[in-house]
Amino acid sequence: MTTSLRDAARRFTGGALTAFLSPSTRLLGLGEPTHGVEAFLELRNEVFRHLVEHEGYRSIAIESDCLAALAVDAYVTDGTGTLDGVMSGGFSHGFGASPANRELIGWMRAYNQQRPPHERLRFYGFDGPLEMTGPAGPRPALTAPHHYLAAHLDLAWSRESLDELFGSDERWTNPAAMMDPTQSLGRTPEAKELRLVADDLRALLTAHAPHLTAATSPDEWWRADLHARTAAGLLRYHAGMADTAPTRIGTLMCLREAMMADNLDAIVGREARRGPTLAFAHNRHLQRDKSHMHFAGLPLQWWSAGAIIGTHLGDRYAFAATTFGARGSDVPPSDTLEGLLSTLPHARAVIDPARLAAALDRKLTPRLPADHTYFSLDPATTDQTDAIVFVKDI
Structure with a gap:
């Protein structure tokens, strides 16, 4: 044996x-x-x-906020920002406090400094903007692709109309909603409308990808699509938070894994x-x-x-x-x-x-x-x- x-x-x-x-x-x-x-x-x-x-x-993806990780990637690829700054703001779940994570980011930056862009290492987060206290509000994720698309296409929604649908950010991040579905905004008429907007914006990004990537760059299009994908996932998660069924927690786990x-x-x-x-x-x-x-x-x-x-x-x-x-x-x-x-x-x-x-x-x-x-x-x-x-x- x-x-x-x-x-x-x-x-x-x-x-x-x-x-x-x-x-x-x-x-x-x-x-x-x-x-x-x-x-x-x-x-x-x-x-x-x-x-x-x-x-x-040439890349690593960790269990951390996919949007916050963009700042970390900008640092390791181009030197944008500072190591202290990205460690404090570029990670979720408290992972930025880890010495080993700091060592990883420092090593990636040093590796990239003498290499051409196509050989540089990239850093990704593949979790949603989710913490134990609940999900982030959808405003930053949804307004980013809206702003990107509005510069090149005529859109059916103005920034002002979206702001009316979002309302107060504090209502979206109410920690009481984690355990009490009645405290969640996820199934209000405004939230349902925002889910349709997120779906339509993602479809526009796909339908106009040849024009948009030529007018901007493949990397800018990818970041806009990441935000649109995240907005749709967040709004689905908020809807799950508002579910009163006994299966609510299991549904939220499934939704998080699907986002990942x-x-x-x-x-x-x-x-x-x-x-x-x-x-x-x-x-x-x-x-x-x-x-x-x-x-x-x-x-x-x-x-x-x-x-x-x-x-x-x-x-x-x-x-x-x-x-x-x-x-x-x-x-x-x-x-x-x-x-x-x-x-x-x-x-x-x-x-x-x-x-x-x-x-x-x-x-x-x-x-x-x-x-x-x-x-x-x-x-x-x-x-x-x-x-x-x-x-x-x-």
């Missing part, structure tokens, strides 16, 4: 990880089992450097001629199997962004899940996947899921998380990963 398990594992390096991946991979999802642990972000940085220097990758998948799809399309993309997020956002959770006594199920984008990309999508052994007094039992992997000699290892399955002579039980921030890997679904990265002690 020990020899077979060791045959399934290698000491972790970027090259050891990519050896498990298909040469056709265009999007590599690298998951983390919990947020806020620098060891996983440092590992991601190491992987990304290897991918850039040896595998032709749409963003990843657009990123892969934009980067198609430049190279593959690394996507970094929680395992639950990138896994291929269905996600499960109990919330307020209700069983919830939803498909992740990785599962959704995987249906589009097929074998061009690869997923590497990350997990860990000990975290202080939280030591995994020996009958769990993490307990078994803790017997490996490597402080960090990459495991072949197929060889791991062949090495098992007993059924493993899922690890019970010590707190709500961590979701353990399900041993029954490891066959849906392309690789497992294991960190023995965090």
